[in-house]
Amino acid sequence: MLTDPTPTESGALPAAGLHRTRLAASWASPRFRLVLLGGVVLALTCGYLFTDVPGSLAFALRIRSLTVVAMLVVATAVGVSTVVFHTITQNRILTPSIMGFDAFYVLISTLIVFTSGSAAFLAFDEFTLWLVQVVVMVAFSVLLFTWLFGGKRRSIHLMLLVGIVLGTFFRSFTEWMQRMLDPLDFQVLSDAMFASLTRPDETLLALTAGLVVLGCAAVVPLLRTLDVLTLGEPAAVGLGVDHKRVVMTLFVGVSVMIAASTALVGPILFFGLIVANLAYSYAGSFRHAWTLPAAVLIGMICLLGGQLVLERLFGFGGTLSTVIDFAGGLFFLYLVLRKGAR
């Protein structure tokens, strides 16, 4: 143990340091901030469940609580996976959807409509469709990941680049197929491509929730390791993190969560970007023990608040995802421009 050579200098903290420490201990502490978010989520949930009930309360509660659970599942999947993805890729602008999750979702649905028509698509067993979507999305992202990250090269940037290129390729291929569809088929397909949180299928919701819990179970034991990963790969390795194994585990967790939630509600492009970046500035700490729950709760606030406003104020219940994508797109531009201005 080293003895302090200059006890007076380091012992006497200037006022600024003390002030900040005291602030951190009170209302600005990460704990208090999180409790506040939790309170808002609770209030919004009650507001959504119990106000404006048209008929039987029991029936409304049953339907609405399903929507709330779907929101919680999606907010958790998107919030956790985006923050984790940001940390392991060392950036804050790209989200896991860059790996082509949404592109795959649209591609698979388009393929079905293209090959067997919209009638067959509508008649398709929901469970099978969900399962195929999940398996294909997870398989693709994990393959891409092991190929580009598991080998000797281990480059996250290369992986992102290939992900973007493949995603673009699948999108173009999808577009090409969509142009050949007859208008009716195309209409059915575009309806299916808008994310919808209301009236989810109960079985699929339960399965998705299960997968999301599984994904979180992979992430939670690694919370402190994630903090170390914010220092970057070299420093993390120096501090004894088994980088390859840890990042692999996290990535599989992220893939499973994002694939399951995309297969349930459809693609949500910019949602993760909003909640993760709001969480970083709001949480009051860089530690994942705070940023992850903050991202999830902020996600819940966006979804619940958005749904309440749209459904109760404007009477457009089904358009939430469009609004979120629009707001997210603007936010993305803001982030990019702000970075550029600096």
Place this chain on the structure above:
Amino acid sequence: MIALENVTKRYGGQPVVDDVSITFGGEGVTALIGPNGAGKSTLFGLVGRLLSPDAGRVTVDGMDVASTPSSELAKVLAVLRQDNHVAARLTVHDLVEFGRFPHSRGRLTVHDREHIESAIGYLELGPYRDRFLDELSGGQRQRAFVAMVLAQDTEYVLLDEPLNNLDLRHMTEIMRLVRRMADELGKRVVIVLHDINFAASYADRIVAMRDGVVVADAPAREVMRPDVLAAVYDTPVDVREIDGKPVALYYG
């Protein structure tokens, strides 16, 4: 000891560390010198398991770097890299805390906190402990990273150009600290230096590299000779004796 046995590292066919066999990291301070691009950082990368060699074997205290769990190595070997930048907003205290990760896995004990406090005190970072890293000068930030490595409390400490961005006073302070770490705590410090006069006056041993090869490995005084230094840096260097110490003159 840190041992390299016939270690080669290539980039695009070009050897950057070329069939190097050397044992270093004995007691005291070892300075690693050599021109830019000599392969010093690459050598540190190989020892610090960031790079895997194309041939040969690296061991630390007999543990093969390739097969020993990273978490074990982190308890005996700490490396400060040449370029450090952190995207997240961390305070000095947060950063230094990370130094204890190999021991505490993130759950700090009283003992860990003592190490953190003393590292912060040692680098005179007390007044800045709650400042964010992006609110510090380059030199203060550099000291914060050194404090993190110090808090890691390992037997071997590898510092890659830690004097970058430091003013004269802090350069000297870091070198004194390095000396005390070796003398008082028995740490084995290997430090990449560009100012050979710092190497001469603070290091016990000097290892010189050039073009991926170790060209000198001897007690400091023996390396501080015009012919040796001229060969390492490919530029004329005069060495004078001032107060019994060799001083290199290369401003010439």
